[in-house]
Amino acid sequence: MMNQAETDRLNHLCRQFRKDLIEVLHERQTGHPGGSLSVCEILTVLLFEEMRVDPDHPDRVDRDRLILSKGHAAPMLYRVLAERGFFPVEELHTLRKLNSRLQGHPCLLDTPGVDMTSGPLGLGLSVGLGAAIGLQKQGLSSRVYVVLGDGELNEGTVWEAVMSASKFHPENLTTIVDYNGVQLDGPTSVIMPEGDLKAKFEAFGWQVLTCDGHIVADLYDSLQKAKTITSKPVVIIAKTVKGKGVSFMEGQNAWHGKAIDDAHYEIAISELGGTD
Amino acid sequence: MAKTLREYYGEALVRYGKENDKIIVLDADVSGSTRSALFRDAFPDRHLNVGIAEANMTGMAAGLASVGMIPFVNTFAAFVTSCGLLAARTFGSYSKLPIKLVGTYSGMSDAFDGPSHHALDDIAIMRAQPNFEVIVPCDAASTDWAVRHCVETEKPIYLRMSRDVFPNIYPLDESFEIGKGKVVKEGTDVTVFACGLMVGHALTAAELLEKEGISVRVADMFSIKPIDRDLIFRCAAETKAIVTAEEHSVIGGLSSAVSEVLAQEGFPVPMEFVGINDTHGECGPYKELQAKYGFDASAVANKIRRVLDKKEKNGK
Numbered sequence: 001m002m003n004q005a006e007t008d009r010l011n012h013l014c015r016q017f018r019k020d021l022i023e024v025l026h027e028r029q030t031g032h033p034g035g036s037l038s039v040c041e042i043l044t045v046l047l048f049e050e051m052r053v054d055p056d057h058p059d060r061v062d063r064d065r066l067i068l069s070k071g072h073a074a075p076m077l078y079r080v081l082a083e084r085g086f087f088p089v090e091e092l093h094t095l096r097k098l099n100s101r102l103q104g105h106p107c108l109l110d111t112p113g114v115d116m117t118s119g120p121l122g123l124g125l126s127v128g129l130g131a132a133i134g135l136q137k138q139g140l141s142s143r144v145y146v147v148l149g150d151g152e153l154n155e156g157t158v159w160e161a162v163m164s165a166s167k168f169h170p171e172n173l174t175t176i177v178d179y180n181g182v183q184l185d186g187p188t189s190v191i192m193p194e195g196d197l198k199a200k201f202e203a204f205g206w207q208v209l210t211c212d213g214h215i216v217a218d219l220y221d222s223l224q225k226a227k228t229i230t231s232k233p234v235v236i237i238a239k240t241v242k243g244k245g246v247s248f249m250e251g252q253n254a255w256h257g258k259a260i261d262d263a264h265y266e267i268a269i270s271e272l273g274g275t276d
Numbered sequence: 277m278a279k280t281l282r283e284y285y286g287e288a289l290v291r292y293g294k295e296n297d298k299i300i301v302l303d304a305d306v307s308g309s310t311r312s313a314l315f316r317d318a319f320p321d322r323h324l325n326v327g328i329a330e331a332n333m334t335g336m337a338a339g340l341a342s343v344g345m346i347p348f349v350n351t352f353a354a355f356v357t358s359c360g361l362l363a364a365r366t367f368g369s370y371s372k373l374p375i376k377l378v379g380t381y382s383g384m385s386d387a388f389d390g391p392s393h394h395a396l397d398d399i400a401i402m403r404a405q406p407n408f409e410v411i412v413p414c415d416a417a418s419t420d421w422a423v424r425h426c427v428e429t430e431k432p433i434y435l436r437m438s439r440d441v442f443p444n445i446y447p448l449d450e451s452f453e454i455g456k457g458k459v460v461k462e463g464t465d466v467t468v469f470a471c472g473l474m475v476g477h478a479l480t481a482a483e484l485l486e487k488e489g490i491s492v493r494v495a496d497m498f499s500i501k502p503i504d505r506d507l508i509f510r511c512a513a514e515t516k517a518i519v520t521a522e523e524h525s526v527i528g529g530l531s532s533a534v535s536e537v538l539a540q541e542g543f544p545v546p547m548e549f550v551g552i553n554d555t556h557g558e559c560g561p562y563k564e565l566q567a568k569y570g571f572d573a574s575a576v577a578n579k580i581r582r583v584l585d586k587k588e589k590n591g592k
Contacts, residue, residue, distance in 0.1 A: 061344065108342070108371050116342060117371040120362055126332045127367065130339025130347070133324070137300065138344065160332035168324065 002049065002217045010048060010216040014040050017079045018245045019272045024092045025075060026265040031095060031104070032257040034249060035149060036076035038180040038213070038240040043068070043080045045219045046145055055085035058112040064142050065115040065131055069124020070149030070178060071105035072257065078102050078111065086113030122155025124148060125175060129161055132170035143172045143227075151183030154192045159204070165233040166205035174226045175235040178213060180242035184256045197237060206233045213238030246271055281438040282380050284416045286311025288423035289348065290318045296427055300340055302326055302333045303350040310350040310380045310437070334360035337375040338367030346374070346427055352386065353379025353395035353436060357402055368432030369405035376426040377402070378435045383473060383523030384552075384569065385439035390559035396552050400528025402434035403501050409454060410501040412436045412471040412522075412530075417446035418498050425454060436472065440562060443476040445496065455502040459511075463493035466580055466587070467511035467518050469534050471497045474521035474550065474571065481576035492580060503533045512538060512545045517587040519579045521550035523571050546586035548579035 002010075017040055025031045043066075047053065051064040068077050075095060082089040087101070094100035101110045105119030116131075118124055128146035135142045152158060165173065177197070185191050194200070198208045207229050211222040219238060226234040242256075243249025246268045260268065293299045293315055300322045307313040307325060316323035326333045330351050337347035349356060356379045357364075367373045379398050386393040402410050409431055413419040419437070426433050445460055452458070460475065461482055470478040475496045482492035493515055495507060512518060518538075520531040531549040538544060552569050566572040 065343075116339075117366055120366055123331075123335045123338075123363055123366065126335025126363070127339035127342070130336030130341075131343050132339070133336070134300070134340040134343035134345040137322070140343075142343075144339075157329075157331045157335065160326075160329035161335070164326050164329065164332055164336070167327075 002220045006049070007217050010044055013048070013083065014044050015273060017044065017076065017083070019269065020079055020092065021075055022246065022260065022265065022268045022272065024095055026260040027093065028095050029259040031075045032072040033260065034182065034242040034252070034255045035070055035073045035178070035180065037244045037246065037249065038242045039070070039073045039147065039178045040076055040244065041214050041216050041219055042147060042176055042178055042238055043076055045216050045223065047080050047084050049220055050223050051145065052142070053084070053113070055113065058086055062140055062142055065144045067116040067118065067124045067128045067131070067144065067146045068106055069118050069146055070121065070152055071118030074102070074104065074106050077106060077114070081111070081113040084113070087111070121149065121152040122157040125158055125161035125165070128173060128175070129165050129168065129170070132173035133168055136170050136172055143174060146173070146175045148175065148177050150177055150179045150181065150188055150194065151191070153177070153194055153197070162201065162204045162206065169233050171230045173233060174223065175233065177235060177237045178240050179237050180240040182242040182251060182253045182256070184253060186253050201235050206235055209234060209236045211236060211238050213240035214244055278441045279416070280441050281413065281419055282309070282311045284419040285378065285423065285437050286314035288420045289315040292423055292427050293319050293322065296346065297322070298344060298346045299348065299427060300324065300345045301348045301350065302337055304328055304330045304333050304355070306351055310378065312348070312350040330355045330359035331363060334363035334375070334377070335367070338363055338373050341373040341375050346376070348376045348378055348426070350378050350380065352393060353382035353398045354393055357395065357398040361401065364432070365405055369407050372407050372432065374430045374432055376433050376435060378437055380437035381439045382436045383438065384557050384565045385562060387562035387565050388559050391556040394557050396525045396557070397528065398436065399500055399522070399524050399530065400532070403528065403533065407432055408501065409433045412498055412500055414472050414475040414496055414498060415442055415444045415446055417444070417448050417450045418452060420448070421452040422498070429454070438473065440473070442473055445475055445479070452498065455499050455504055457495045457497045457499065457504040457507045459493060459495050461492070461494040463491040463515065465491045465515060465517065466583055467493040467495060467515045468521055468576060468580065469495050469497045469508070469518065469530060470521040471500060471530050473523045474576070477571070477573040478521050478576050480573035481580060484573070484577055485580060490580065490584065497530055500530055500533055503537060505537050508534055508537045509541065509543065512543055516545050517583045518545055518547045519550060519576065519583050520547070521571070521576050524551055526551035526553055546583050546590060548583040550576050550579050
């Protein structure tokens with residue numbers, strides 16, 4: 001259980017992260033707001049509560065690994081990593097600029113704290129599975145956390161990996177779906193209906209946990225519970241809202257990757273509590 | 277009975293697997309064909325059969341490499357360089373994770389299975405990936421070296437294997453170096469830059485032409501990327517005629533690699549390409565495919581005669 005003080009602290013951070021994200025994406029006029037806002041609490045709980053990481057030694061072998069398979073949410077990953085101490089928060093302003101360490105999608109070579117490259121969708125679970133097996137083979141106790149988008153589940157490779165995880169079932173792998181229900185072109189239910197996602201994972205031999213992906217205590221509890229399940233792979237389906245926190249972005253596919261104009265920026269910032 | 281190239285590969289995996297427990301071998305339900313089954317039998321804990329899922333296999337290899345393992349990815353060349361390509365370019369090429377892709381049954385060596393299973397574009401595809409090395413062994417010794425090189429080198433590598441029996445060119449203790457071709461036969465009139473199956477064919481053609489008084493140099497360009505620029509310049513300068521020979525499309529493979537070097541340096545000499553001429557093949561006996569699609573010893577000999585005609589005309 002997470003205590004109230006810690007819950008308050010994380011919620012406070014998430015508010016700040018959302019505001020800073022809107023600031024940076026408005027300033028840069030490029031980048032993906034919708035999926036960054038939906039994955040905010042997931043990344044915050046992982047990097048501030050759950051994972052064993054060392055910002056002073058970002059490459060140490062015994063760290064836990066995070067694979068943000070939905071790589072277009074890179075701006076939020078960068079914001080959380082910066083707060084965690086991997087690089088200066090001011091560096092966020094270089095997002096997507098020439099010569100920046102903050103590429104449009106995460107690259108493990110460029111950014112301290114980024115454990116894996118992503119961008120092309122559908123590959124992160126395969127990579128996470130390989131990493132988990134490799135860590136286990138070497139007797140390391142590190143865990144691997146894979147964050148998938150729900151639109152990404154359209155990709156067939158995800159299901160190859162889901163099948164393989166059942167066969168190899170490394171106990172050090174936790175998978176989280178940022179289940180925001182919206183992809184670039186529209187609602188997932190329209191673009192490619194995924195039906196009963198829980199039943200699908202279960203049919204592949206997985207255990208499914210569900211939680212509210214914007215309630216940090218709920219996420220934290222689910223992550224703890226996932227670690228106790230060792231007989232089969234576990235996925236946490238975290239129900240989220242695309243564009244969470246900005247009324248006109250919530251649930252709207254139009255804000256998947258749209259630049260934020262001045263008028264919308266003003267509204268968004270005031271909704272998130274104004275500039276500091 | 278002589279062994280196939282893939283058999284030598286499987287044996288090499290086992291040999292180096294004994295010395296290095298970071299080596300882990302993945303296969304997509306074709307371990308009997310790739311001969312990674314030899315590794316499975318020796319080290320069952322380090323062999324992952326992922327089923328018929330090449331894209332997932334290549335992604336898993338990236339994850340394994342990211343935590344310090346040395347993953348060998350095994351399936352047919354046609355599939356690892358297509359289904360596996362997205363992961364190979366994202367994690368191997370772009371992210372420099374040292375995954376080792378081993379494409380077996382390359383060229384038309386999976387003769388009877390037909391064009392769906394042939395790989396005539398794999399060198400072109402993998403040569404275009406930044407940071408990848410591309411290696412095409414031609415016999416037992418070079419295959420053994422290539423596997424060792426994969427183990428010892430922290431780079432993504434594409435290793436091209438064949439289903440068939442190739443003649444042994446080198447003594448088993450021969451030494452090789454990445455980026456350095458090997459002159460396997462000296463000659464003064466023309467140089468044949470060959471790889472894989474075509475090294476043996478080039479030597480046969482050279483022998484044939486010696487009887488006609490033509491002196492043919494044969495260089496084994498097992499290291500397609502990086503390519504041996506110095507050797508290409510030296511041979512162009514000394515023999516003033518070049519033939520490239522590969523069991524691959526004439527677009528994007530060894531012929532392109534050699535041409536690019538000479539063109540960039542403004543050093544053109546008469547050239548001819550032995551390879552598959554921008555077409556798919558068909559099923560049939562391997563030797564007959566080689567004859568029909570023009571990548572046997574007599575095809576090499578014909579191209580040598582043609583290039584020497586050009587050289588002579590240039591000289592006039």
